[in-house]
Amino acid sequence: MAQAEADTAAGTRLRPADAALHHEVGLFLYHEAAVLDAHEYDEWLALFTPDIDYRMPTRYNRLAREQGQATASEGDLAHFEDDLAGLRERVDRIRSGFAWAEAPPSRTRHLVTNVRVWHGTDDSLEVESHFLLYRTRIEVDVEVLAGARHDTLVPGGPHGWLIRRRYILLDQTTTVNLSVML
Amino acid sequence: MAQAEADTAAGTRLRPADAALHHEVGLFLYHEAAVLDAHEYDEWLALFTPDIDYRMPTRYNRLAREQGQATASEGDLAHFEDDLAGLRERVDRIRSGFAWAEAPPSRTRHLVTNVRVWHGTDDSLEVESHFLLYRTRIEVDVEVLAGARHDTLVPGGPHGWLIRRRYILLDQTTTVNLSVML
Amino acid sequence: MAQAEADTAAGTRLRPADAALHHEVGLFLYHEAAVLDAHEYDEWLALFTPDIDYRMPTRYNRLAREQGQATASEGDLAHFEDDLAGLRERVDRIRSGFAWAEAPPSRTRHLVTNVRVWHGTDDSLEVESHFLLYRTRIEVDVEVLAGARHDTLVPGGPHGWLIRRRYILLDQTTTVNLSVML
Amino acid sequence: MAPREALSTVLDGELVGHDGLVDRRVLCDEDLYRRELESVFERSWLFLAHESQIPNAGDFFATTMADDPVLVVRQKDGSVAAMLNSCRHRGMRVCRADVGNAKAFTCTFHGWTYDASGQLVNVPKYDEGYHGELDKSKWGLVRVPRVESYKGLIFGTWDEDAPTFVDYLGEEMCWYLDSLVDRREGGTEVIGGVHRWVIDCNWKLGAEGFIGDMYHSEMTHASVGLGALPDKGWQYGAPRGHGTGFFIDGLEYWNGAYGDEVVRYYEEIAPEITNRLGAAAADLVSACAHGGVFPNFAYLTGAAMTIRVWQPRGVDRMEVFSWVLVDRAAPPEIKEASRRGMTRAFSASGTLEQDDGENWSEIQRVMRGSVARKHPINYQMGFGHERDDVPGLPGTVGYVNGDLPGRGFYRYWAELMRQGPLKRANGDGSG
Amino acid sequence: MAPREALSTVLDGELVGHDGLVDRRVLCDEDLYRRELESVFERSWLFLAHESQIPNAGDFFATTMADDPVLVVRQKDGSVAAMLNSCRHRGMRVCRADVGNAKAFTCTFHGWTYDASGQLVNVPKYDEGYHGELDKSKWGLVRVPRVESYKGLIFGTWDEDAPTFVDYLGEEMCWYLDSLVDRREGGTEVIGGVHRWVIDCNWKLGAEGFIGDMYHSEMTHASVGLGALPDKGWQYGAPRGHGTGFFIDGLEYWNGAYGDEVVRYYEEIAPEITNRLGAAAADLVSACAHGGVFPNFAYLTGAAMTIRVWQPRGVDRMEVFSWVLVDRAAPPEIKEASRRGMTRAFSASGTLEQDDGENWSEIQRVMRGSVARKHPINYQMGFGHERDDVPGLPGTVGYVNGDLPGRGFYRYWAELMRQGPLKRANGDGSG
Amino acid sequence: MAPREALSTVLDGELVGHDGLVDRRVLCDEDLYRRELESVFERSWLFLAHESQIPNAGDFFATTMADDPVLVVRQKDGSVAAMLNSCRHRGMRVCRADVGNAKAFTCTFHGWTYDASGQLVNVPKYDEGYHGELDKSKWGLVRVPRVESYKGLIFGTWDEDAPTFVDYLGEEMCWYLDSLVDRREGGTEVIGGVHRWVIDCNWKLGAEGFIGDMYHSEMTHASVGLGALPDKGWQYGAPRGHGTGFFIDGLEYWNGAYGDEVVRYYEEIAPEITNRLGAAAADLVSACAHGGVFPNFAYLTGAAMTIRVWQPRGVDRMEVFSWVLVDRAAPPEIKEASRRGMTRAFSASGTLEQDDGENWSEIQRVMRGSVARKHPINYQMGFGHERDDVPGLPGTVGYVNGDLPGRGFYRYWAELMRQGPLKRANGDGSG
Numbered sequence A, B, C: 001m002a003q004a005e006a007d008t009a010a011g012t013r014l015r016p017a018d019a020a021l022h023h024e025v026g027l028f029l030y031h032e033a034a035v036l037d038a039h040e041y042d043e044w045l046a047l048f049t050p051d052i053d054y055r056m057p058t059r060y061n062r063l064a065r066e067q068g069q070a071t072a073s074e075g076d077l078a079h080f081e082d083d084l085a086g087l088r089e090r091v092d093r094i095r096s097g098f099a100w101a102e103a104p105p106s107r108t109r110h111l112v113t114n115v116r117v118w119h120g121t122d123d124s125l126e127v128e129s130h131f132l133l134y135r136t137r138i139e140v141d142v143e144v145l146a147g148a149r150h151d152t153l154v155p156g157g158p159h160g161w162l163i164r165r166r167y168i169l170l171d172q173t174t175t176v177n178l179s180v181m182l
Numbered sequence D, E, F: 001m002a003p004r005e006a007l008s009t010v011l012d013g014e015l016v017g018h019d020g021l022v023d024r025r026v027l028c029d030e031d032l033y034r035r036e037l038e039s040v041f042e043r044s045w046l047f048l049a050h051e052s053q054i055p056n057a058g059d060f061f062a063t064t065m066a067d068d069p070v071l072v073v074r075q076k077d078g079s080v081a082a083m084l085n086s087c088r089h090r091g092m093r094v095c096r097a098d099v100g101n102a103k104a105f106t107c108t109f110h111g112w113t114y115d116a117s118g119q120l121v122n123v124p125k126y127d128e129g130y131h132g133e134l135d136k137s138k139w140g141l142v143r144v145p146r147v148e149s150y151k152g153l154i155f156g157t158w159d160e161d162a163p164t165f166v167d168y169l170g171e172e173m174c175w176y177l178d179s180l181v182d183r184r185e186g187g188t189e190v191i192g193g194v195h196r197w198v199i200d201c202n203w204k205l206g207a208e209g210f211i212g213d214m215y216h217s218e219m220t221h222a223s224v225g226l227g228a229l230p231d232k233g234w235q236y237g238a239p240r241g242h243g244t245g246f247f248i249d250g251l252e253y254w255n256g257a258y259g260d261e262v263v264r265y266y267e268e269i270a271p272e273i274t275n276r277l278g279a280a281a282a283d284l285v286s287a288c289a290h291g292g293v294f295p296n297f298a299y300l301t302g303a304a305m306t307i308r309v310w311q312p313r314g315v316d317r318m319e320v321f322s323w324v325l326v327d328r329a330a331p332p333e334i335k336e337a338s339r340r341g342m343t344r345a346f347s348a349s350g351t352l353e354q355d356d357g358e359n360w361s362e363i364q365r366v367m368r369g370s371v372a373r374k375h376p377i378n379y380q381m382g383f384g385h386e387r388d389d390v391p392g393l394p395g396t397v398g399y400v401n402g403d404l405p406g407r408g409f410y411r412y413w414a415e416l417m418r419q420g421p422l423k424r425a426n427g428d429g430s431g
């Protein structure tokens, strides 16, 4: 099994969270999606821990026997590999008024589904979800991206949880301009 | 913040509903989606209050400093702006056998996600959700529309709730033929 | 009402499951989606009963007065109509290393939404859900399929439930190569 | 079309016959489409915007002339300028907003800046990079050379030698168009916003439909319960391809569509219309009139009004820009009734609109192969029954259900296609 | 292909060489595609439907001839009529259902109504609008001028001067095709429904594949564990491009694919086949035979049977229409086994089908650039080793793994391309 | 472009003028695109891969030369072979993985097998089907006839008579390119993986941009707070269309972009660069240099380095393949800083990259109609101010903000377009 798939499936060996916690985490992710789609970036940044590790590796078409290498490992190229300063830089950029790729802004819609939650080794939660990112801009252009996210949440913040790690497994190998956050 | 975004985010200052109510409202919205996708229009109309306010404003690409006007205000053009008579007229039309744009009918699939519920000022509920409307018809044509809905529900009806207001924030500025309901 | 729609709406005359059961079934379907998207086919096959009836009928554009025949009945052509041996044969094929349509494999993402659960006549559950199957492969190709699923679950297996019947109502009449499972 | 059949051979043939038959290739042939962009659209007056959309200096509306992006901008002196929305440096779109207010347009690629009139006012590195040698006065945005406003409707043309817009309309069509824009003192204004949607069909299906096709109404719009439509009415076709058609004596028909209040409104304004335009115009307005200005401007007048443009987006796709038009002097509740009524009937979700689109897009789709497109379509209705003696109506007219304007539309289109593109200096730096 | 290289230059060249090489542009050149719609498809017999799909008067099936929409309708007198699914007025598709039963077809645009034979029977406003002058007898739906049924298979052609279908097949191919449709008393019928799916490749990849390519089976279908296929067998290619290929002595091979019951069924019917068609036919049917009628009809016969059409949808896309065929006299459980078996193997989800599609679509994709398409593909297998002395088999045949039918397919295709489009009166109102 | 205007007429005109104006049709005309695939791409040296991507025998990388699929494979003897990724039998793509290691490539259609050098080594049914008559030595994969490696960069060309890669570059451009690939002992290597994304614009917008457009940086990349860029610098354009541009004296600029450590790294290696390439090269590397090898290879050098190819995917789309390049001798933390920095700035999600793409794609979109494309774009910056006396810099150079390389790029492009396609034996079986 590929590193990436192993990674996203890791949670399955952990203790599942109960229904209440699933509900709570769902609302948290929906809140995140809402602020992102409303371009409320301060709200969004406030959902991450200071040591957030936000990453989305590149993926490849590989031979059957090399499927284990179909998702890039650490140290190889990623689409995103940001710490908090990096995310803030992206946000500042968009709000600078000079980020032409987002002026006028994309109208995005994050659909978050298949949310599953496990207890981590400490008081953290391991969360898997599927997403579809619908995006339209300027004319009739529509792009639809999809994939899975594996988030690690820790207690904190006004919404009860903060994201400490986000691992995004985008389904595409070749992408379009990634001027939006996932 | 634009009027429309303010509108859809309004609920965030309200008291969140509990898990049980979220569950109940989710089922209500899924039921609505199911009857709509099955073309059971009487069932669908029965889910609205007599004073339903059903609207979907037009949207625009605007300059960065004019983002507040990116969604049309009341009094400007809307894609939908219907009362119950208006909705019934649409339904009657489709069932007339002469609504050529729906003969043969679209095969639609409403995917409702990111459901969040708050208590309104009275016994109403304020509900936000994201949707993706998948639609295929005749040949291999597929259209995918997406957006957010802000519904106001009040107690009533056989399913426990009725929709008193529906505000749809479609993500497109330029659309296709909108012969289906959202 | 068409046979197919009747079929998928059948559950509505049954006793709805409670929130806890809805939660449990949701997790079960998300687990299924996860193993399918991770190509863990043994895990996937283990989610079905030995007498699984897995089917997806063909659909047609019909005249207004012939909408009842818009979905193929039993005995007509189906896209899928498999028993467990049939599903296993598909899985074995993909893993043979010679299933060229899946070498390199599709990167799929099953988004499962609108999950509703009812108690069946025995200790089974009747489950309706909507799905969107996002699929990308090789280059920049993306295909998006959508539809509804009506599953019958019975108690059993390490995950609490097993699928005894799956009826898939795909929204397309004309499809692409269906080398993936839904 | 046989592959690579020379365009000249096609044009020499009878694309538009004198017998009322029209070759279907005019709707689906890619080469004819590229040619009509130049021969038809570059030579014609094209609708840009309504004056009321851009009341203040710096207000702009981004539209297209055919498929070329154009900015329509209110100038400080109150005039309207239109210019190609494409930087003269490397061609970037200088404004990517649909609508707004701006003092200047700064290109996001290298920063060339144009003022509201399109003049090039700033070039970064002008001294170090260009050594001060670029003649800025020659590198302003390409202006639409002729822009005219007709009672609130702003039109422009790329053809410097075009007749005035009024001459282009012709005296007769002016009178018909006035029943839309000049029926009340104060003229018209548009409701805020634009309905935009795409239909996968050639733009001429929309254009010819609004210019000349009342005939489809009963069948196409059967779902909204119009019942039997009035059986009296006329249609008019102008030499340059414009046209209109209308019922007379159909006032009660509006009760169903928009309610009593619009009927009462019409009854109240009928004397004013008669006074301004004559009794025939009041008749015309009393029931629904469709109409269009060649090539791609369309309107409906009557109790409620809409104006629109069929923007070509390739041979088999168009984008509709549609506005709701109201008399400026109408009371607020009538404006509101118009807004809601036209939105319900004639927007992308419109209960009448949808079925027009279904017909047009299926006509287009049927022509993908090689056989259907060989069979001409029929514009023979009322052929030989034209009259020019109907009291109060200018020009040659025919029975409301007929193809008189449609034949005129295609005849004029064919004439322009034979004339071919504008002769124009190409590639110079003078804009 | 050099841009704008004149089509004539291309056609004069050796698109299909006498050395068994085929120019890849036949699969990817847009101009050649437009020409083949006219020169190949309009001149050939095209499969429309199976008789059993439309048993009752008014039953219709909507299909396409190449990419033109056609309605196939059972008439009151039991005959079958086929007509262009496009209104003669402005071209609207008159029927948008895939299948059904109707007494008449009313166009949704202006309401012209055609009866089941395509006759124009009602025109709204005929008196007021048309002044009774439209000759309705000349404006019926465009009929497919020649429709013939061969043992349940309905074919049609646009070419009025075409040979009869049987002459088009040729005596030899008739015999081979009979192993599909005439192996038992009572003939065949189709299971309800049609599998339809699209593959992004030129239609000829499917067509030539079923006509002549047994060679791919072991490699392409390795995943289903066929193991080594029989090594004895033959293939046949007809002068007009039809062809077939089959193993002999491969009966045990079916055990794996469809189970014991179909093998037993075959053993039971073998004497009947021998009796009807000769021992060679029984041999042929005993193992899987592929085959096709030029240009785009294909079939598989053997223990289970399918028929299909490769509908062109542009130069790089086709839509497959596929049916499961059964002997009418077969017991219900054999029909059911066929239905399930063919669905599993040869539908869009088919375990054999999928991998054919993968190969065909990647062949297409590889030709996007300019270099790969310059290198011809190879049809040299078995070149010069044809025989006409195989007992019981009509015509010139070769070893089952070979390119004999493929060469014939392309040779006949090239001949039609050189001949060019049908000469036909165009644009008259006579349909 | 007028429809069907003969290509020759267009080419005789001034697509690329001597006055620094370029006809926009070079970016949007479909026929010119098909011609440039042959006339430009088939005659030029095209980047294939970096040596470090395929270190071991059997390592392969699947790329494209323009839009033709090509496999780049490390041979047992350490050399690199490139071959068309298309089976010689019926054209199937023989390898559908992006990258990997393989001893041989077996076609999934009929099983022809090629070894790592492209030799055809196995043909199923060779005896029974082909009667042993197929000359396998003539049916290997089509080899790219010329492949050369320049300091780690592997290029190939279809033109057997092309000059060597070094001659193609020219002595001057070699020196500039060495500031990318030869600045330290040991040369360079790439970080694992490739960034791939598509932009809906003509490939020349990317290519010319990296070859000659420093001018856009301040405006296009204003969002990342670069502030005022250095005002000193030069650009160079080679006779065969290559080019580069760079600031000098801009070292502090890097602090913001990549942090102190890369600045320190540069200070440390500056003496080595000076020693290897001269002080001018050290200057050049100290700040950001853009550059490109005609037609579609591009790079950035300086504190961090990237190499990329603009793969044409139709006239209005390109796919970018982009790598992060590092000095082999750099310490791990500098390689890591490069990887993260270049990913943040110059991948599909890159904070600089995104805005380049926005400009390019909107330039493309603006040309859909007929008017904008008639107005040439401007490459006049610095025209007539070229110098060849800048100490340390080979060749004719100009001020860093200028169009000197852009003019050279288009002039050479136009020259190749006039020359037309390679004369080449077509259709033979010799590969």
Ligand code: FES
Residues within 6 Å of the ligand: D087, D088, D089, D090, D091, D092, D107, D108, D109, D110, D111, D112
């Ligand atoms: S393209 Fe507008 S400034 Fe360069």
Ligand code: FES
Residues within 6 Å of the ligand: E087, E088, E089, E090, E091, E092, E107, E108, E109, E110, E111, E112
């Ligand atoms: S198009 Fe059929 S009636 Fe007019």
Ligand code: FES
Residues within 6 Å of the ligand: F087, F088, F089, F090, F091, F092, F107, F108, F109, F110, F111, F112
């Ligand atoms: S196409 Fe490769 S072996 Fe036939």
Ligand SMILES: [Fe+3]
Residues within 6 Å of the ligand: D216, D217, D220, D221, D352, D356
């Ligand atoms: Fe209409």
Ligand SMILES: [Fe+3]
Residues within 6 Å of the ligand: E216, E217, E220, E221, E352, E356
């Ligand atoms: Fe096959």
Ligand SMILES: [Fe+3]
Residues within 6 Å of the ligand: F216, F217, F220, F221, F352, F356
């Ligand atoms: Fe840049």
